[in-house]
Amino acid sequence: MTMARRIVKRLLALLMMPALLVACQPFALRDVLEAATRTKLAIDPSAATVPAGATVTFSADGGVRGYVFDIAAGGGAIDPATGAYTAPLAAGTAVIRVTDAAGATAEAAVTIDELISGLNLSPSALTVTVSSEVQFVAVGGTGPYSFALSATGSGSPDVNTATGYYVAGSSPGADVVQVTDTLLNTATATVTVVALSSAVDYSIVSTAGLPASGVAGGPIPGGLTFTLQNAGPGDGAATVHWTVYLSANAALDGGDLVLDDGTSGPLADGASAPIALAGTYPAGPAGAGFLIVTVDAADDTTPGNNTSAASAFTLLPRPVDYDVIVVNNTGGLVAGGALSGSIQIQNIGSVDGSRTLYWSVYRSLDAAYTPGVDPVIDSGSVPGGLTAGNSTNPSFSGTWPEDSIPHTYYYIVKVMAEDDINAANDEQVSAGFVVNPPAAFPDYQVVNPIFQFTGTPGAALGGAHSFQIQNPTPTPGTKTITWWVYASLDATLGVGDTLIATSSIGPLGASTTSGVIPFGGNWPGFGSYYHLIVLLDADDDPYPANDSWVSPEIEVPINYVEGGESNNDHTLPFTQVSDYSITIMPNQLVQISGIMDIWDKYDNFRWTAGPGMTRIELKIKWNTGFDDCDLYFWTSGGTEFKSDDADPDEEPGGMRFTIFSLTPGNTYYTAAYFYLAGNTSGSTGQPYRLLLFGTP
Structure with missing residues (x-):
């Protein structure tokens, strides 16, 4: 086809597009016109070795123009538009990826060598396809530099002696590029030139499973398929992209509609796979047409057979289909106050309704209807339904629940009619509304x-x-x-x-x-x-x-009463001890009620630290003052841990002190000492309370 005829065909297709763009995405016109000549996406160089910190520029060819470069793995930096990659300062590896406008990708492996002082050439080794172009850069040494070819195994390669711009020959082989600095130091890079691969060949081998008809705007039923095959002779490695178009005629053109599209994994040599359709048929226009399937993969080098034969298809008029278009709040948003709103329900089908249309509005605390939980606000009906294309706009009202804190509510509208063929659009959820409590409240x-x-x-x-x-x-x-x-x-x-x-x-x-x-x-x-x-x-x-x-x-203690034992001095071992088999547990309070004895004598009490108890808090109280009462604490072996003087002016209520580092299961003694010399208050014989509180 001549260039003039190609331009005329493109213009005619573009003029037809406004009339054909209905409800679905239009097919890319450029893809249609260039499908027969497009080659697979490739990246050059496909492998490279560079010194740390050096720069190499990658280029792309084939695929659909509009390339973007990025780093798929490893470090460094890359210009996404030009493909100029700068290696990191540390040795390692990286993977450079290019993506074309159709989403196909190609990758190149980069080995990053440790930077050696002196003159280096970047890249220092690489693999490219025939006729590829590479920019070599001198690193280190002393400029100016000159470039040359010391080996020409790819036929007739060329390198610019001043800039290092290299073009591979047209045959597979190995070339060697050499750079020389002003001190006559040299460095070389080996270029491995390989032929283009053409091992993967995808095509649509069967469209027998595609539907012969469908309802406009209705769901595509399950079980509808076409068959994809890789005729080989090589195994596929790239993702396969497929698209099913609805066309008014038996050929792809700029106004065709996308019925469904998706991706599939690569297929091995000779393998085939059924691809299932899903989604929704276009809303119209109804009428006879064709289904056409295209396939594309980055490693498919035979794109001439990537479009299936046309399969006859009829888009049937849409029957009655009620759709909740919108739901709005039109009232107040105060807890306990009135609420109101409006909805729009439309028959988007092409057939008049004949059955009663029912609608209900629910109030919900989330955006999903929960039967038995979300209450009905209002409901209504339209006897006889709606004619094709027409709407009804009922309003609703109710009362917000009383509450003292803000809540976000949603309106959920549901419609139902016996002649409605599509339940998928019979529900609509509003935006969330914050309902606040009234401005004034009691405060108890x-x-x-x-x-x-x-x-x-x-x-x-x-x-x-x-x-x-x-x-x-x-x-x-x-x-x-x-x-x-x-x-x-x-x-x-x-x-x-x-x-x-x-x-x-x-x-x-x-x-x-x-x-x-x-x-x-x-x-x-x-x-x-x-x-x-x-x-x-x-x-x-x-x-x-x-x-x-x-x-x-x-204080809610377990109470023990002193049994009137004889007084004792503080010489250990004690000869008289009050022993009630007390075991004190963590957080437990024990009270020993006793009578204050004569001067310079002790009331001694023995108890055991329960499991988990590591500390004891001690406190003593008495009802008459002006006398001195001290607390002592001993281990069973006679070691005095601590003693405290409870001064008269601290009572009643007295001090409370803590003994640390107790051992669960050990026995301990607590003694109350009475210093009554010269007292005139008559404390002897008066009650006192000793409080022991165990803590973990």
Whole structure:
């Protein structure tokens, strides 16, 4: 075909394109016109060896013009447009890749040699195809440089003596390029010239599995295939790209529509594979036409047979098909307030509807409809359906749920009709809408708590325990207030904390305090220090930070009573010891209740450190002051770990100190020493309490 005829054909095809571009991607006109002459994509050089830090320029040929270069593996830098690659400063390897406009790729291997001082030539070794062009660069030495060929095995190669620009000969063979600097130092590079490969040949060998007809805009059913084959004689290595076109005639041209496209893995010599179609038929125009399949791969060097024969196909008119085009919010976005919106439903088919069209709008916290979870906001119907191409625009209304925190909601619209042939477009999801709570709320707080500082494990709380709830804001509450009381080993409510009591009261008005709320219950059976935690909750209180109150530390110990043993001095081993077979566990509180004895005597108590316990906290309290009471701590072997003087002005309440580095399973002694000389308060015979708290 002459150049003039080719230009005329291109212009005619371009003039036809606006009338034929409907709903699908148009086929690339240039690919159609050049398919018969296009060769596979190649990169030159296909292999190269360069010194570290040197530059070599790669070029591409074949494929579809519009090449982009990049580094597929290894280091260095490359210009994506020119292919100029600069090696890193360290020795190693790299892979250079070129991609053409059709997505085909070709790669070249680069070996990076350690840079040797003196004159070097870059690249120092490479492999190229016949007639390829390479720019050699001198590295090191002393310029100016001159280039020459010292061996010409590829027929008639050439090198520019001043620039090092090399052109391979037309025959396979080996050439040697030599560079000489001004001091007559030389360096050489060996160029291996190879012939073009033509071992892979893809074609479409069967289109018998393609459909004879389909419904405009409808889904392409499963099981429709064509057969791809590699006639060889070589195994394929590159990805195979395929496209199925819908054409108005039996030949590809610029207005043909893409019905489906995709990729397949390479095929071995002689192998074939069925390729399945998927997706949706074009929306129109309906009528008779043809299906044509093309295939392309970077290593396919016989593109002349890459287009199948035309297969007759009829695009049938689309029956009734209801599509939810859009859903909009037109109302407020305040929790508890009114909501409203509008939708558009269209019959995008080519046949009038005859059955009732039903629609429903749902409210959802996510963009997916969940049956039984997402409630219906509104619904309606269109008796007799819609005529072909026409729409209905119903509005809907409802109420947002009450809430005290913001939430993102979605409208989900679903339509249904007996004569609707396509359920895939019967649902539409709106954008998300943030629904905020009202501007003012009540804020409930715990006030005026009353509690006791001691208790008994497993027993009733004892004494007065109560609190009140206050709403200090000018906004009255509208929701029930629920309260809980927990016993916690620390000041933070946790999963293992014990529920003591719970109940609820009605909402409080603006700036209102509730009546006294008494509560009772039993302490946990494990003796320890506890905190009472009161927690409030109301659906209209959005301020959880102040919805709880935590008491100070409360003593709930296991209690042992001194048996009136004789007084002892502090000489070890003790002759008189109070021994109740006490084993103290981590976080357990033990109390020994005793009577203050005469001056310069000790009450001695023996106990064992339980599993996991490594520390003990000691504290002593008594009810009358102005006398001195000291604490001593010994090991079973008689070593005094620590003693502390509890001064009279520290009591009642006294000090509390910690002994570290206990060994679980060992026995220890704690002694209370009474210094009553000259006292006038009558402390002898008065009660005291010794508290021992084990910690891990």
